[in-house]
Amino acid sequence: MRVPKKERQRLLQETIERNPFIKDEELSKQFSVSIQTIRLDRMELKIPEVRERIKHVASEHLDEVKSLSMSEVIGDMIDLKLDDSAISVLDIEKEHVFSRNEIARGHVLFAQANSLAVALINDELALTTKAEIRFSRQVHLGERVVAKARVMKLRGDGRTDVTVESYVGEERVFEGDFTIYRRGEEEQA
Amino acid sequence: MRVPKKERQRLLQETIERNPFIKDEELSKQFSVSIQTIRLDRMELKIPEVRERIKHVASEHLDEVKSLSMSEVIGDMIDLKLDDSAISVLDIEKEHVFSRNEIARGHVLFAQANSLAVALINDELALTTKAEIRFSRQVHLGERVVAKARVMKLRGDGRTDVTVESYVGEERVFEGDFTIYRRGEEEQA
DNA sequence: ACTGCTATTAGTACCAGGTATTAAGTTCTT
DNA sequence: AAGAACTTAATACCTGGTACTAATAGCAGT
Structure with missing residues (x-):
């Protein structure tokens, strides 16, 4: 259940990549660590907070739509x-x-x-x-x-x-x- | 500068459709009304708050990506x-x-x-x-x-x-x- | 066993961008 | 001038965080 730091961070990165919508709280449950640990991990990995991740996905989407209909x-x-x-x-x-x-x-x-x-x-x-x-x-x-x-x-x-x-x-x-x-x-x- | 309610709500809807990322504060400046008015308008028009709008755009995007790579x-x-x-x-x-x-x-x-x-x-x-x-x-x-x-x-x-x-x-x-x-x-x- | 270091957890103050509600103006209309 | 529709204000509260400080756990080396 409880994996070492390095491993956890690897999995964290993967998990978030697959589902950018996931919140720290859910992540902390998934990895059986505290929220603070998740936040430290995100810091070290330079992964932004949920809202920023969602915003990023959304703006990529808009870019695509634009570039398709633009020309x-x-x-x-x-x-x-x-x-x-x-x-x-x-x-x-x-x-x-x-x-x-x-x-x-x-x-x-x-x-x-x-x-x-x-x-x-x-x-x-x-x-x-x-x-x-x-x-x-x-x-x-x-x-x-x-x-x-x-x-x-x-x-x-x-x-x-x-x-x-x-x-x-x-x-x-x-x-x-x-x-x-x-x-x-x-x-x- | 200041337009009647109906007109404002029409423009509001359009504006948000074109740019779902816009916040109430900016909208209130654009239409020269208070933030509360903008919020009442959104209520009446059933337009959700910024974060929900962004989330919606993002999830549409994910769907697309999936269906593209799926087949x-x-x-x-x-x-x-x-x-x-x-x-x-x-x-x-x-x-x-x-x-x-x-x-x-x-x-x-x-x-x-x-x-x-x-x-x-x-x-x-x-x-x-x-x-x-x-x-x-x-x-x-x-x-x-x-x-x-x-x-x-x-x-x-x-x-x-x-x-x-x-x-x-x-x-x-x-x-x-x-x-x-x-x-x-x-x-x- | 004690020191030292990393890793983890806890707690508090604060922020953005809201919701929800109550109350007080303002305008328009009749 | 009175009533209804519209607008603004004020306040309490919510989520999902940041930023920072401090306490505690776990383990390695000596």
Whole structure:
């Protein structure tokens, strides 16, 4: 029931990480020590009080919601010449990868490329109708993917061909040929 | 500066919705009324105190994180025969659509199809290497997309061809031919 | 067995951001 | 001018802490 200090602190850290909502009182019961001991432990481990922990979780949440609804593009657009070319950057984070092997999921790279291709079109309505894509190398957690889109052909009938190539450093990791429909309301993005 | 009660309460509700972290004191300054008035307003509007609001935001966040890491599939898998066929369902919600026209973004449908195709593979490591996709009709906010994946060919070299067709009711909205690599570590999903 | 050190517990004062309640103005309206 | 609706004030109390001081327990070394 009663474990040594080091062990207790390890478990404490884990416990709080798993459930940031837990109060000192509950923790003290769980580890069969006084509240004061728990507080000393938190001090040593630099773990803030419940309310601060909850606030932190909540603000992370808000950040996420914001960054999702703030832009219609996945990744940060760093250059845009309408109907010509565009570049966006995406840093691969935890939520983008398979937890098993820390390799980015295919649809993340696709999403970056697709949203870039759509943003490139100088028209109110732009929807992807077709795409042909190749993943040439895995992308790992922590890597930075730079996607470069270029308009290849502006067809008369409202279709535009866009090619996107994504790189990590010098290496190409993704390639896609997109056909984007503009204006009309009959196709799908 | 000083607005009538009804108006103030409307603004109060909005303000708190936009920023759940705001305290009564700040609110009272913003509306140039006393703290007590703010508290009466909250009572009438059944808006809980700051800490409860923050807690609520935080717990929503935790739910999300859980449901994200719980399944590696976008959408709900409702049928799965490994190396044969699988079906998943995805309800199109606000976060899936362009705010301008409420049409689902292409990469949402792609993500559903791609993750379904990958999940279908009976192997530890499965990564998409190639895909050819067609969006045959727009999908709107509120619609339910049913994706059906079927293994077409199990090649000897570790490659598997999977076809995914997605429907809203009877109508096909998406079609994709995926090549999935299994086992090896040289390709990308 | 006594010293010395760490670890633990106890106790008190204080804080933020409230709730709950009672009472006293203030305004508007009729 | 009277009554109702609205606003402010004042006070006691709550939770989940911080900060600090002080007492006690447990054990190692000599």
